[in-house]
Structure formats: structure tokens, C-alpha cells
Amino acid sequence: MLNLSRRDFVVSTGLAAALGLNARLVVTPAFAQKTADPAKPYVTYKIGDAEVTAVYDGIWEKPHDPAFIANASVEDVKAAMVKAGLPADFVSIPFTVVIVKTGGKTILCDSGTGGQVQPTAGKFMANMKAAGFDPGKVDAILISHFHPDHIFGLMEKETNKPVYPDMEIIVSDVEYKFWTDPSVIDRLPEARKGLARRIQAVFPNWKNIRQVTGEPEVAPGIHFVLSPGHTPGHRAFHLTSGSKELMISNDTAYVPALVVANPGWHGQYDQNATLAEESRRKLLDRVVADKIQICGYHFPFPGAGTIAKDGSGYALSLMKTA
Ligand SMILES: [Zn+2]
Numbered sequence: 122m123l124n125l126s127r128r129d130f131v132v133s134t135g136l137a138a139a140l141g142l143n144a145r146l147v148v149t150p151a152f153a154q155k156t157a158d159p160a161k162p163y164v165t166y167k168i169g170d171a172e173v174t175a176v177y178d179g180i181w182e183k184p185h186d187p188a189f190i191a192n193a194s195v196e197d198v199k200a201a202m203v204k205a206g207l208p209a210d211f212v213s214i215p216f217t218v219v220i221v222k223t224g225g226k227t228i229l230c231d232s233g234t235g236g237q238v239q240p241t242a243g244k245f246m247a248n249m250k251a252a253g254f255d256p257g258k259v260d261a262i263l264i265s266h267f268h269p270d271h272i273f274g275l276m277e278k279e280t281n282k283p284v285y286p287d288m289e290i291i292v293s294d295v296e297y298k299f300w301t302d303p304s305v306i307d308r309l310p311e312a313r314k315g316l317a318r319r320i321q322a323v324f325p326n327w328k329n330i331r332q333v334t335g336e337p338e339v340a341p342g343i344h345f346v347l348s349p350g351h352t353p354g355h356r357a358f359h360l361t362s363g364s365k366e367l368m369i370s371n372d373t374a375y376v377p378a379l380v381v382a383n384p385g386w387h388g389q390y391d392q393n394a395t396l397a398e399e400s401r402r403k404l405l406d407r408v409v410a411d412k413i414q415i416c417g418y419h420f421p422f423p424g425a426g427t428i429a430k431d432g433s434g435y436a437l438s439l440m441k442t443a
Contacts, residue, residue: 163252164423169362171223175423178216179242205378224341232274265371294332296354350397366413
């Protein structure tokens, strides 16, 4: 099914009327989603006694752009997508929120796009409810970093009202201080200034944000893991339950077809690409050495698997789902 934003629909309807066509026949190619949504948009698996549910929010089929990877060509990027079994004509960037039930608590890992990032995403809240979760009964929300696709699910569109006014939102102090420093706006590239302004208009007014330093345990068996570079305070989350572990890698290796296979590729969205590469290699080496599972916010849904060394890079084997 086509996925048109309301504005597009209005434009399309107007255009259709002008052309004397039936609105149903008008397609806006830029928003025509090619990837089918998963038949079941939530998948639950166990890590020890913990129950992990991957909840699908949507996908961004990002058009190719030579600036996306600084040290690889669009042809290299296309070849990497094909090697990972993905379509070559765009970069698949799905969004998946992980919900962990552990030690009697229900913990959200990031918040989804809130339908404010791409017209083909914003299904998290509906899918979370379909998976049997009550958004009013979440115990805490862990935030990996302050990019829009990870935090806009915390705030209502336009009004900026909190979606989770009573839940503790836990974030790295480095990330919080970076984005809420008024002087950061002058230092950020043009494309990120609006994000910083919105963060500064919203988060300092909320009483339920807790800043944490380093790698503390933030929920039963869940620790923050330093993973800077993508943003200054980017964090992965490490879950332990019994003898099992899961590295919730967030955006450390955001599009695995590209940067798990080629950890030295420097992406446009890594604020400090050299540091991001260092964090990526360190985290992937740890996952390989400890033989633990890994998941990622932009990994192909449901986004969990294992990692092995593969030549100069790594190979991701994804969990199979029926
Ligand atoms: Zn992201």
C-alpha cells in the first residue's frame, strides 16, 4: 500500500482535480514505499529470563547521495546493499524500538520517530499496543542519543507535549549537555540547528529526565556502554540476564550492510567519524569476543543477530523469524 503523508495527499488531490483525474490514481513517487512492512510488526525473544520485544516503527528508503559515505562511492554502497541481500536503488534504514521486560520492569530503548521524521515511519505506538504493551505502564525510557529518529517519539508533534510525562527518561550527561548548551547552535551544521533549538525548547522544561555519567546500571541488568562519535554522548545498552547477554548497539553500527561489513566507512551522520569508527570496532570486537547477541536500531527488522569477524570487517547473521 502506498504511504502518503497528509500534505502529499492534499497536493495530489489538488493536482488530480486540476487534471480532471481520480485522486486514487495519483502517486507521489518520492513517498512510494517499496519495502513491505513486516507481516508481524513485533517480535519477542528471550535473553536469559529477560523478554526482548522488537517493535517496528517504519522505514526510510534513503535516496543515494555521494555525501552519505565520505570514503566510499555510491557504486560501493549499492554493491554493499546487494551483498547484504537488500535492494540496491536506495539505502534501507528501518527504525526499530526495543522493549525489555526484566527484573519486573518494562524498559523502552529509544522512542521511535513519533511520525515526525519520515512519512513512511511512525507506527511504533500502534505496534507497541498491538504487542500488548501499555504506554502508560512503562517504567523507564533509555535514550541512546538525541537524533530525531530516537527522541521525537518522546514529544507530540507541534505542541512538544511529553508523550511519557511520568516516566523516567535516562540519558548520558554528555549528550544532554552537548545539545542543551545554547552556544552549540552556532557550532552545528545548518541541518542540525533546528534539532538543537527544539531540544532546548523542550527538554530543560521536563522534570523526568535523569542524566547519568559513564556506564552505570540504569535498569535491572542493563548498563550504559560508552560509544561516542555518532554523537558526543552516544551510548549503547548492555543487557545481562542469567548467563545471556544482548548488546543493544543503537547507532554504533547503524546500517550494518554498510558499516558492519566496512567498519572503516565514514558516514555523514557520524558527527565525529574517526571516533565513531573507533567505538564501532571496539563494540563489535567485544560482541565477537564474548559471543553475545547484538541488535541495532537500524538493523533489518527484527534487528537481532550475531557478529563474526569477516576479512577486514565483520559479518552480521540475523535471527530468523517465521
Ligand atoms: Zn538513528
